[in-house]
Amino acid sequence: MDTSELTITAVDSLSDIVAADWDACACPEAAQGRPVDPFTTHRFLSALETSGSVGPGTGWEPHHLVMRAGGAVVAVMPLYAKSHSQGEYVFDHAWADALERAGGRYYPKLQSAVPFTPATGRRFLTRPGWETPGRAALTEAMVGIAADNRLSSAHVTFCTEEEAAAGEAMGLLRRTTHQYHWENRGYARFDAFLADLASRKRKAIRKERAEAQAFGGTIRRLTGDDIRPEHWEAFWGFYQDTGSRKWGHPYLTRAFFDRLHETMRRDVLLVLAERGGRPIAGALNFIGRDTLYGRYWGTVEDHPFLHFECCYYQAIDHAIEAGLKRVEAGAQGEHKLARGYLPVATHSLHWIAEPSFRNAVARYLEEERRAVGEDIGALLDFGPFRKDLPGA
Structure with a gap:
């Protein structure tokens, strides 16, 4: 693997990258069937753009990252400049209010996400074998764009647990929330x-x-x-x-x-x-x-x-x-518990530019993780399944 000629560019539209190149990173498994999830495929993200659901005037401005090695696309990341916090389902409104009360400016911010879609999936999209260098380079590029443009923050929402651990090791703040899934x-x-x-x-x-x-x-x-x-x-x-x-x-x-x-x-x-x-x-x-x-x-x-x-x-x-194997029923909703959908942890990553604000958010996230873990445990105790089942 030659990493000496890596380049990363930002594109303002999925139309600027060949669908096969994007999907070779987003869903390489689709060559043998369905993608793990359809939400980071070129066809889904492109449908959002071409339909006007994201883009000018929506508060979701595409700036997708494309990483090349020797001219070949080896990693991509869906990335948006956000002028609000709508349609994300990992709520940071309180962070925005706190920073702006202190005289700062929270928006615009950067967001790696699938718009309007609270479904866990990969956000650091790489060809097989490029996972480690791809994550590192994409993270550096995302943070670099935010810092160079004096943005308050950058966020990666509903990433996988593996990506959350890797991002935390690279210095990003890790957040844990939960939603309800049914397991077959x-x-x-x-x-x-x-x-x-x-x-x-x-x-x-x-x-x-x-x-x-x-x-x-x-x-x-x-x-x-x-x-x-x-x-x-x-x-x-x-x-x-x-x-x-x-x-x-x-x-x-x-x-x-x-x-x-x-x-x-x-x-x-x-x-x-x-x-x-x-x-x-x-x-x-x-x-x-x-x-x-x-x-x-x-x-x-x-x-x-x-x-x-x-x-x-x-x-x-x-x-x-x-x-x-499972049904993911979207964000929130304790009423799902009585219907066989159990709480499952979900993950996100966050970079905060201002040091004192970052420290405050880090303290908050530590307490929130503890509370979320306790909530999941309590909800599982009140789950609908028979107590004599293995693992219940």
């Missing part, structure tokens, strides 16, 4: 999963599913060519309603869903509740190599437990049928 313990069917639950939880889920499915219609799971343009039109209405209530306005544009249909419909599982031939609710999931990622939900009618059915139970059904 080799279940052959949904009832086998229910058999692992305490009797009260098992009965509650059966009741919820029965009430949800009594809404007067049918629930379908669609992927690939079974998804039609009219399904996206319906889902856009669901997404707009949820987005306006949660965030004030939707993060994604209508054109993003058209791009999904064109380039990623085989990476998508769309759950639709229909009545009289008309979709009235839906949930959007993305399919990884061994994980189903729940992302968006919406409805135009209110029916008891239909949210849980479309988002959580249908996802479990699909994961069991497809032999997937």
Whole structure:
């Protein structure tokens, strides 16, 4: 491996790098099947850009890093200049308030992330064999850009635990948060999963599913060519309603869903509740190599437990049928615990320019890690699984 001719440049658009070169770093495993996750693929990040979901006026300005050795692309990093902290799901609003009250300026900042996507995955994207030098060089370049432009900070969110450990060893601050995942313990069917639950939880889920499915219609799971343009039109209405209530306005544009249909419909599982031939609710999931990622939900009618059915139970059904190892149900939500989704630690990395502010953040993160660890332990103690199961 020759590291004597390494160069790193920043590009303002995914269109400035050949898709095959990016994906050779982002998902080299896809040559033998699905990528581990679809979110750092060229097609997903490009869909965000070409649809106007990120870019000028959104507060997500692309400045992706591209590392070459002898002219060949060997590492890349999705990187954005942020003018706010929306759409990240690792909350640093309090940090921004503290720095600005002290007379500093928190924004803009740098963010290595998949916009609007709280799913763990690699952020230091390298060809096989380039992991160690690639991480070091990408970290140095990211910090260098932030320092040279007198930015307050740089952040790497929802990275892998291995990347978090490596980044901490290089001097970045490590943060631990948590979300809820469902693990497939080799279940052959949904009832086998229910058999692992305490009797009260098992009965509650059966009741919820029965009430949800009594809404007067049918629930379908669609992927690939079974998804039609009219399904996206319906889902856009669901997404707009949820987005306006949660965030004030939707993060994604209508054109993003058209791009999904064109380039990623085989990476998508769309759950639709229909009545009289008309979709009235839906949930959007993305399919990884061994994980189903729940992302968006919406409805135009209110029916008891239909949210849980479309988002959580249908996802479990699909994961069991497809032999997937887990379902990641997105950020937050202790209500997921009673439905078999257990707390799992998630990780991020942070560089802070101002020394005294960095020290304050470091102290906060140390206390937060301790609290998160205690919370995960307590939540697991109250989990829905039978106490006589191995490892319970």
